Amino acid sequence: MNERTRKKPRPPLDAASLEELALFYVGRYATTRAKLRSYLGRKIRERGWQGEREPEIGALAEKCAELGYIDDAAFASARAVSLGRRGYGARRIDQALFAAGIDEADGAEARALAEDNGWDAALAFARKRRIGPFAAEPPDPDRKRKVMAAMLRAGHSYEIARKFIDSEPGNVPERED
Template sequence: MYAWSRNSALYRLSRRMMTERELADAIGRKARQKFEDISEAQVRALSVAAVEFGRTMLALDDVAYAEIRARSSARGGKSRRAIGRKLIEKGVDRETVKQALADTDDFNAALVFARKRAFGPFRKVELDEKRQAKEFSAFARNGFSFEIGKRILGMEREEAEELLADRPFA
Protein backbone atom coordinates (compact mmCIF):
# COMPACT_ATOMS: atom_id res chain seq x y z
CA MET A 1 0.00 0.00 0.00
CA TYR A 2 2.87 2.39 0.77
CA ALA A 3 4.39 1.79 -2.67
CA TRP A 4 1.00 2.54 -4.24
CA SER A 5 0.81 5.71 -2.12
CA ARG A 6 4.22 6.93 -3.32
CA ASN A 7 3.49 6.07 -6.96
CA SER A 8 0.10 7.75 -6.83
CA ALA A 9 1.62 10.87 -5.24
CA LEU A 10 4.36 10.96 -7.89
CA TYR A 11 1.80 10.61 -10.68
CA ARG A 12 -0.44 13.37 -9.31
CA LEU A 13 2.43 15.78 -8.63
CA SER A 14 3.92 15.21 -12.06
CA ARG A 15 0.65 16.31 -13.67
CA ARG A 16 0.03 19.52 -11.67
CA MET A 17 1.04 21.48 -8.59
CA MET A 18 -0.95 20.64 -5.49
CA THR A 19 -1.11 21.74 -1.88
CA GLU A 20 -0.40 19.27 0.89
CA ARG A 21 -4.07 19.08 1.77
CA GLU A 22 -5.12 18.52 -1.85
CA LEU A 23 -2.66 15.63 -2.19
CA ALA A 24 -3.66 14.08 1.14
CA ASP A 25 -7.37 14.32 0.24
CA ALA A 26 -6.80 12.84 -3.23
CA ILE A 27 -4.74 9.92 -1.90
CA GLY A 28 -7.30 9.25 0.83
CA ARG A 29 -10.20 9.35 -1.60
CA LYS A 30 -8.47 7.02 -4.07
CA ALA A 31 -7.32 4.63 -1.32
CA ARG A 32 -10.92 4.20 -0.14
CA GLN A 33 -11.90 3.28 -3.71
CA LYS A 34 -8.94 1.02 -4.43
CA PHE A 35 -8.58 -1.00 -1.24
CA GLU A 36 -11.53 -2.85 0.21
CA ASP A 37 -11.97 -2.87 3.99
CA ILE A 38 -9.33 -0.18 4.54
CA SER A 39 -9.54 1.52 7.93
CA GLU A 40 -9.46 5.28 8.47
CA ALA A 41 -6.14 4.91 10.29
CA GLN A 42 -4.66 3.23 7.22
CA VAL A 43 -6.08 5.94 4.95
CA ARG A 44 -4.49 8.64 7.12
CA ALA A 45 -1.17 6.75 7.16
CA LEU A 46 -1.17 6.50 3.35
CA SER A 47 -2.01 10.19 3.04
CA VAL A 48 0.76 11.19 5.45
CA ALA A 49 3.23 8.94 3.61
CA ALA A 50 2.27 10.51 0.27
CA VAL A 51 2.69 14.04 1.62
CA GLU A 52 6.07 13.19 3.15
CA PHE A 53 7.17 11.62 -0.13
CA GLY A 54 6.09 14.74 -2.01
CA ARG A 55 8.08 16.95 0.37
CA THR A 56 11.14 14.68 0.11
CA MET A 57 11.00 14.88 -3.69
CA LEU A 58 10.70 18.70 -3.38
CA ALA A 59 7.52 18.54 -5.47
CA LEU A 60 5.22 19.67 -2.68
CA ASP A 61 5.66 23.19 -1.32
CA ASP A 62 2.65 25.21 -0.15
CA VAL A 63 4.65 28.47 -0.04
CA ALA A 64 5.77 28.17 -3.67
CA TYR A 65 2.28 27.06 -4.68
CA ALA A 66 0.71 30.11 -3.03
CA GLU A 67 3.19 32.54 -4.60
CA ILE A 68 2.79 31.11 -8.09
CA ARG A 69 -1.02 31.00 -7.89
CA ALA A 70 -1.18 34.54 -6.47
CA ARG A 71 0.97 35.98 -9.27
CA SER A 72 -0.80 34.15 -12.07
CA SER A 73 -4.27 34.90 -10.69
CA ALA A 74 -3.46 38.60 -10.34
CA ARG A 75 -2.20 38.64 -13.93
CA GLY A 76 -5.49 37.03 -14.89
CA GLY A 77 -7.60 39.76 -13.28
CA LYS A 78 -8.42 38.24 -9.87
CA SER A 79 -8.60 40.39 -6.75
CA ARG A 80 -6.50 39.84 -3.64
CA ARG A 81 -9.64 38.84 -1.77
CA ALA A 82 -10.62 36.23 -4.39
CA ILE A 83 -7.09 34.85 -4.60
CA GLY A 84 -6.81 34.58 -0.82
CA ARG A 85 -10.16 32.85 -0.52
CA LYS A 86 -9.20 30.30 -3.19
CA LEU A 87 -5.82 29.57 -1.61
CA ILE A 88 -7.41 29.03 1.80
CA GLU A 89 -9.95 26.66 0.20
CA LYS A 90 -7.01 24.71 -1.24
CA GLY A 91 -5.54 24.25 2.24
CA VAL A 92 -2.82 26.90 2.36
CA ASP A 93 -2.51 28.43 5.83
CA ARG A 94 -3.48 32.07 6.34
CA GLU A 95 0.01 33.36 7.09
CA THR A 96 1.39 31.87 3.87
CA VAL A 97 -1.53 33.38 1.94
CA LYS A 98 -0.84 36.77 3.50
CA GLN A 99 2.82 36.61 2.48
CA ALA A 100 1.97 35.47 -1.05
CA LEU A 101 -0.48 38.34 -1.52
CA ALA A 102 1.91 41.02 -0.21
CA ASP A 103 3.08 42.06 -3.68
CA THR A 104 -0.20 41.77 -5.60
CA ASP A 105 -1.84 44.94 -6.82
CA ASP A 106 -5.63 45.04 -6.93
CA PHE A 107 -5.69 48.03 -9.25
CA ASN A 108 -3.71 46.29 -12.02
CA ALA A 109 -5.77 43.13 -11.59
CA ALA A 110 -8.98 45.19 -11.81
CA LEU A 111 -7.73 46.75 -15.06
CA VAL A 112 -7.17 43.30 -16.52
CA PHE A 113 -10.62 42.25 -15.29
CA ALA A 114 -12.19 45.33 -16.93
CA ARG A 115 -10.43 44.60 -20.22
CA LYS A 116 -11.57 40.97 -20.18
CA ARG A 117 -15.17 41.92 -19.50
CA ALA A 118 -15.18 45.03 -21.72
CA PHE A 119 -16.01 47.31 -18.79
CA GLY A 120 -15.20 50.94 -18.18
CA PRO A 121 -12.65 52.29 -20.65
CA PHE A 122 -12.90 49.08 -22.72
CA ARG A 123 -16.68 49.32 -23.05
CA LYS A 124 -18.03 48.87 -26.58
CA VAL A 125 -21.61 50.04 -25.90
CA GLU A 126 -23.07 53.23 -24.54
CA LEU A 127 -23.15 53.63 -20.79
CA ASP A 128 -26.56 53.76 -19.19
CA GLU A 129 -27.68 53.34 -15.59
CA LYS A 130 -28.34 49.59 -15.94
CA ARG A 131 -24.96 48.95 -17.55
CA GLN A 132 -23.15 50.98 -14.87
CA ALA A 133 -24.87 49.02 -12.09
CA LYS A 134 -23.92 45.76 -13.82
CA GLU A 135 -20.27 46.78 -14.03
CA PHE A 136 -20.06 47.95 -10.41
CA SER A 137 -21.75 44.72 -9.30
CA ALA A 138 -19.28 42.60 -11.25
CA PHE A 139 -16.34 44.39 -9.63
CA ALA A 140 -17.86 43.88 -6.18
CA ARG A 141 -18.64 40.18 -6.77
CA ASN A 142 -15.06 39.62 -7.82
CA GLY A 143 -13.63 41.17 -4.66
CA PHE A 144 -12.62 44.63 -5.86
CA SER A 145 -13.38 47.67 -3.73
CA PHE A 146 -15.87 50.35 -4.73
CA GLU A 147 -13.06 52.91 -5.02
CA ILE A 148 -11.10 50.78 -7.48
CA GLY A 149 -14.21 50.09 -9.54
CA LYS A 150 -15.15 53.77 -9.59
CA ARG A 151 -11.63 54.80 -10.60
CA ILE A 152 -11.43 52.28 -13.45
CA LEU A 153 -14.94 52.93 -14.73
CA GLY A 154 -14.10 56.63 -14.95
CA MET A 155 -10.85 56.20 -16.89
CA GLU A 156 -10.24 56.98 -20.54
CA ARG A 157 -9.24 54.11 -22.81
CA GLU A 158 -5.81 55.54 -23.66
CA GLU A 159 -4.90 55.94 -20.00
CA ALA A 160 -6.03 52.39 -19.21
CA GLU A 161 -4.08 50.89 -22.11
CA GLU A 162 -0.99 52.85 -21.11
CA LEU A 163 -1.24 51.56 -17.52
CA LEU A 164 -1.67 47.98 -18.77
CA ALA A 165 1.35 48.34 -21.04
CA ASP A 166 3.48 49.65 -18.16
CA ARG A 167 2.42 47.08 -15.58
CA PRO A 168 5.25 45.10 -14.01
CA PHE A 169 3.80 41.61 -14.56
CA ALA A 170 3.00 41.90 -18.26
Protein backbone atom coordinates in the same frame (compact mmCIF):
# COMPACT_ATOMS: atom_id res chain seq x y z
CA MET B 1 -22.53 -5.40 -20.75
CA ASN B 2 -20.21 -7.62 -22.76
CA GLU B 3 -16.76 -8.95 -21.93
CA ARG B 4 -14.87 -6.16 -23.68
CA THR B 5 -16.49 -3.23 -21.91
CA ARG B 6 -16.31 -4.71 -18.41
CA LYS B 7 -13.33 -3.30 -16.53
CA LYS B 8 -11.24 -5.46 -14.28
CA PRO B 9 -11.51 -4.15 -10.70
CA ARG B 10 -8.38 -2.41 -9.46
CA PRO B 11 -6.71 -4.00 -6.46
CA PRO B 12 -6.91 -2.23 -3.09
CA LEU B 13 -4.07 0.09 -2.20
CA ASP B 14 -1.23 -0.65 0.19
CA ALA B 15 1.56 1.58 1.50
CA ALA B 16 3.80 1.09 -1.56
CA SER B 17 1.07 1.71 -4.13
CA LEU B 18 -0.15 4.75 -2.17
CA GLU B 19 3.35 6.22 -2.29
CA GLU B 20 3.51 5.48 -6.04
CA LEU B 21 0.22 7.33 -6.55
CA ALA B 22 1.50 10.28 -4.53
CA LEU B 23 4.72 10.50 -6.55
CA PHE B 24 2.80 10.26 -9.82
CA TYR B 25 0.43 13.03 -8.73
CA VAL B 26 3.10 15.47 -7.54
CA GLY B 27 5.17 14.73 -10.64
CA ARG B 28 2.30 15.57 -12.93
CA TYR B 29 0.51 18.45 -11.20
CA ALA B 30 1.50 21.60 -9.33
CA THR B 31 -0.22 20.93 -6.04
CA THR B 32 -0.39 21.62 -2.34
CA ARG B 33 -0.22 19.34 0.67
CA ALA B 34 -3.97 19.69 1.19
CA LYS B 35 -4.77 18.81 -2.42
CA LEU B 36 -2.47 15.77 -2.27
CA ARG B 37 -4.15 14.58 0.94
CA SER B 38 -7.55 15.02 -0.68
CA TYR B 39 -6.49 13.10 -3.81
CA LEU B 40 -5.02 10.21 -1.84
CA GLY B 41 -8.08 10.03 0.40
CA ARG B 42 -10.32 9.84 -2.65
CA LYS B 43 -8.21 7.06 -4.16
CA ILE B 44 -8.42 5.06 -0.92
CA ARG B 45 -12.22 5.48 -0.86
CA GLU B 46 -12.43 4.35 -4.50
CA ARG B 47 -10.10 1.36 -4.34
CA GLY B 48 -10.03 0.36 -0.69
CA TRP B 49 -7.12 -0.25 1.66
CA GLN B 50 -5.32 -3.47 2.43
CA GLY B 51 -2.45 -2.27 4.58
CA GLU B 52 -1.81 -3.58 8.11
CA ARG B 53 -2.45 -0.20 9.72
CA GLU B 54 -4.32 2.94 8.72
CA PRO B 55 -2.89 4.86 5.74
CA GLU B 56 -0.66 7.75 6.73
CA ILE B 57 -1.82 10.27 4.16
CA GLY B 58 -0.73 13.31 6.16
CA ALA B 59 2.75 11.91 6.75
CA LEU B 60 3.10 11.08 3.06
CA ALA B 61 2.12 14.64 2.09
CA GLU B 62 4.62 16.05 4.58
CA LYS B 63 7.33 13.74 3.24
CA CYS B 64 6.68 15.03 -0.30
CA ALA B 65 6.95 18.60 1.01
CA GLU B 66 10.20 17.86 2.84
CA LEU B 67 11.67 16.36 -0.32
CA GLY B 68 10.74 19.53 -2.22
CA TYR B 69 8.11 17.93 -4.44
CA ILE B 70 5.47 20.22 -2.94
CA ASP B 71 5.98 23.87 -2.03
CA ASP B 72 2.78 25.50 -0.79
CA ALA B 73 4.31 29.00 -0.68
CA ALA B 74 5.55 28.79 -4.28
CA PHE B 75 2.18 27.38 -5.38
CA ALA B 76 0.41 30.27 -3.65
CA SER B 77 2.63 32.90 -5.27
CA ALA B 78 2.23 31.37 -8.72
CA ARG B 79 -1.55 31.19 -8.28
CA ALA B 80 -1.70 34.81 -7.11
CA VAL B 81 0.31 36.04 -10.09
CA SER B 82 -1.75 33.97 -12.53
CA LEU B 83 -5.11 35.09 -11.17
CA GLY B 84 -3.93 38.70 -10.95
CA ARG B 85 -2.92 38.65 -14.62
CA ARG B 86 -6.38 37.35 -15.47
CA GLY B 87 -7.92 40.32 -13.68
CA TYR B 88 -8.90 38.91 -10.30
CA GLY B 89 -8.54 41.01 -7.18
CA ALA B 90 -7.11 40.27 -3.75
CA ARG B 91 -10.32 38.90 -2.21
CA ARG B 92 -10.84 36.41 -5.04
CA ILE B 93 -7.19 35.34 -4.88
CA ASP B 94 -7.53 34.84 -1.12
CA GLN B 95 -10.56 32.62 -1.74
CA ALA B 96 -8.62 30.56 -4.30
CA LEU B 97 -5.74 30.08 -1.85
CA PHE B 98 -8.16 29.00 0.86
CA ALA B 99 -9.78 26.50 -1.53
CA ALA B 100 -6.33 25.09 -2.38
CA GLY B 101 -5.63 24.53 1.32
CA ILE B 102 -2.90 27.15 1.67
CA ASP B 103 -2.44 28.19 5.30
CA GLU B 104 -1.80 31.75 6.45
CA ALA B 105 1.97 31.41 6.76
CA ASP B 106 2.49 29.89 3.30
CA GLY B 107 0.08 32.32 1.66
CA ALA B 108 1.25 35.55 3.31
CA GLU B 109 3.62 36.54 0.50
CA ALA B 110 1.03 35.69 -2.17
CA ARG B 111 -1.65 37.72 -0.39
CA ALA B 112 0.70 40.71 -0.13
CA LEU B 113 1.53 40.34 -3.82
CA ALA B 114 -2.20 40.33 -4.66
CA GLU B 115 -2.72 43.51 -2.64
CA ASP B 116 0.23 45.23 -4.32
CA ASN B 117 -0.97 44.30 -7.82
CA GLY B 118 -4.63 45.17 -7.21
CA TRP B 119 -4.62 48.13 -9.57
CA ASP B 120 -3.02 46.18 -12.42
CA ALA B 121 -5.50 43.33 -11.91
CA ALA B 122 -8.43 45.77 -12.04
CA LEU B 123 -7.00 47.30 -15.21
CA ALA B 124 -6.71 43.85 -16.81
CA PHE B 125 -10.27 43.01 -15.76
CA ALA B 126 -11.64 46.28 -17.15
CA ARG B 127 -9.77 45.80 -20.42
CA LYS B 128 -10.94 42.21 -20.81
CA ARG B 129 -14.58 43.04 -20.03
CA ARG B 130 -14.55 46.39 -21.85
CA ILE B 131 -15.49 48.32 -18.76
CA GLY B 132 -15.09 52.05 -18.08
CA PRO B 133 -12.15 53.42 -20.10
CA PHE B 134 -12.28 50.42 -22.45
CA ALA B 135 -16.03 50.63 -23.16
CA ALA B 136 -17.32 51.76 -26.54
CA GLU B 137 -19.81 54.14 -24.93
CA PRO B 138 -20.73 55.33 -21.43
CA PRO B 139 -22.90 52.72 -19.67
CA ASP B 140 -26.47 53.32 -18.56
CA PRO B 141 -27.26 53.03 -14.82
CA ASP B 142 -28.41 49.41 -15.11
CA ARG B 143 -25.21 48.42 -16.92
CA LYS B 144 -23.14 50.30 -14.32
CA ARG B 145 -24.78 48.29 -11.55
CA LYS B 146 -24.04 44.99 -13.34
CA VAL B 147 -20.44 45.98 -14.04
CA MET B 148 -19.95 46.99 -10.41
CA ALA B 149 -21.26 43.61 -9.28
CA ALA B 150 -18.91 41.84 -11.70
CA MET B 151 -15.87 43.75 -10.43
CA LEU B 152 -16.78 43.07 -6.81
CA ARG B 153 -17.27 39.35 -7.54
CA ALA B 154 -13.84 39.37 -9.18
CA GLY B 155 -12.42 40.44 -5.81
CA HIS B 156 -11.73 44.15 -6.37
CA SER B 157 -12.35 46.77 -3.72
CA TYR B 158 -15.32 49.07 -4.04
CA GLU B 159 -13.06 52.13 -4.41
CA ILE B 160 -11.07 50.72 -7.32
CA ALA B 161 -14.19 49.39 -9.02
CA ARG B 162 -15.89 52.78 -8.70
CA LYS B 163 -12.91 54.57 -10.29
CA PHE B 164 -12.95 52.30 -13.33
CA ILE B 165 -16.71 52.31 -13.76
CA ASP B 166 -17.02 56.08 -13.45
CA SER B 167 -14.22 56.81 -15.93
CA GLU B 168 -15.16 57.90 -19.42
CA PRO B 169 -14.34 55.69 -22.43
CA GLY B 170 -10.74 56.30 -23.50
CA ASN B 171 -9.78 57.93 -20.18
CA VAL B 172 -7.91 55.46 -17.95
CA PRO B 173 -8.02 56.63 -14.30
CA GLU B 174 -4.77 57.56 -12.59
CA ARG B 175 -3.25 55.04 -10.25
CA GLU B 176 -3.20 56.12 -6.61
CA ASP B 177 -0.65 54.43 -4.35
